[in-house]
Amino acid sequence: MKAVVCGASGGIGQPLSLLLKASPLIDELALFDVVGTPGVTADLSHISSVAKVTGYLKEDDGLRKALTGADVVVIPAGVPRKPGMTRDDLFNINAGIVRDLITGVAETCPKAFILVISNPVNSTVPIAAEVMKKAGVFDPKRLFGVTTLDVVRAETFVQEITEEKDPSKTVIPVIGGHSGETIVPLFSMAKPAVDIPADKLGPLVKRVQFGGDEVVQAKGGAGSATLSMAYAGYRFTRSVIKAVKGEKGIIEPSYVYLPGVEGGDAIAKEVGVDFFSVPIELGPSGAESAQNVLSSVSSEEKQLLEVCKRDLKGSIDKGVGFVTTSP
Numbered sequence: 001m002k003a004v005v006c007g008a009s010g011g012i013g014q015p016l017s018l019l020l021k022a023s024p025l026i027d028e029l030a031l032f033d034v035v036g037t038p039g040v041t042a043d044l045s046h047i048s049s050v051a052k053v054t055g056y057l058k059e060d061d062g063l064r065k066a067l068t069g070a071d072v073v074v075i076p077a078g079v080p081r082k083p084g085m086t087r088d089d090l091f092n093i094n095a096g097i098v099r100d101l102i103t104g105v106a107e108t109c110p111k112a113f114i115l116v117i118s119n120p121v122n123s124t125v126p127i128a129a130e131v132m133k134k135a136g137v138f139d140p141k142r143l144f145g146v147t148t149l150d151v152v153r154a155e156t157f158v159q160e161i162t163e164e165k166d167p168s169k170t171v172i173p174v175i176g177g178h179s180g181e182t183i184v185p186l187f188s189m190a191k192p193a194v195d196i197p198a199d200k201l202g203p204l205v206k207r208v209q210f211g212g213d214e215v216v217q218a219k220g221g222a223g224s225a226t227l228s229m230a231y232a233g234y235r236f237t238r239s240v241i242k243a244v245k246g247e248k249g250i251i252e253p254s255y256v257y258l259p260g261v262e263g264g265d266a267i268a269k270e271v272g273v274d275f276f277s278v279p280i281e282l283g284p285s286g287a288e289s290a291q292n293v294l295s296s297v298s299s300e301e302k303q304l305l306e307v308c309k310r311d312l313k314g315s316i317d318k319g320v321g322f323v324t325t326s327p
Ligand code: NAD
Pocket: 006, 007, 008, 009, 010, 011, 012, 013, 032, 033, 034, 035, 076, 077, 078, 079, 080, 081, 090, 094, 097, 100, 101, 116, 117, 118, 119, 120, 121, 146, 147, 148, 149, 150, 178, 223, 224, 225, 226, 229
């Protein structure tokens, strides 16, 4: 199992690479970035775990060397937000970074599972899909937008109400996109069920939707969530790898191209957009099936979904257009 991290020297890239290096599920870990990979690689390579670590820069065809033989490619490359910015403000820089990295994937390891962390996820995943389509190698079951941090936040913030000892024991589906009001946590479907007083539900939902801003503010210009994202990114990567290795019953919400995933077409028609996050059953070929949770949402959640759908459409069109209108 070879995993590649693109953007490995960054705030997310370094702790994510550490977690992947420590995982017994990975035999080979390749680190790619435009700066800093020799140092990060030397440092991680002293850890006495299974994975063999290699590092690459852009020079000497580094991207192609890093991606050769990759099974999983995780992408946290690109600039993060500063206070006062939206994720969409990152589009102008990050769109090109993601396009170029995915072009490398399409040419070098088109069968790899691609996990996109770079923001704005609502647009960068459509960019990735279009690049793979243009190259004739798009497999929707293998492309994931990583929205796990929203799930992790929902689990954590609801714990302040439930007082459950281990927050990860409460499963909360989070659907939609990964930005402000496109993030729709479904507390009505929490398992085990949670009893949230009416006056606490609205603020809880808002906190999950704007959890990213909380960290951006607290870091005061030094970036956005990195450590919690590395945890979330590792959790999702581990789930994909375990499912690929044959473990059954692994379900994680992820932002995918729904018409290409079993059960997803009906959901796409219902929400009116093709890219959308829902709980995905993972398996050996990636996204095995999409779970339609829409019929069970509460009336409050229905209203949240209306706002989500409206906002998502523009971000998806912007990502698709970035690739389809360029020569
Ligand atoms: P960072 O600036 O600390 O690190 C980004 C890294 O990407 C840097 O090391 C940089 O050199 C590298 N990079 C830039 N261009 C590159 C290229 N062409 N190829 C390879 N590497 C390149 O930023 P960060 O805090 O790690 O955040 C990275 C991205 O992840 C941001 O876009 C951020 O908004 C996003 N993010 C997403 C989520 C999510 O939930 N999906 C959560 C947190 C952050």
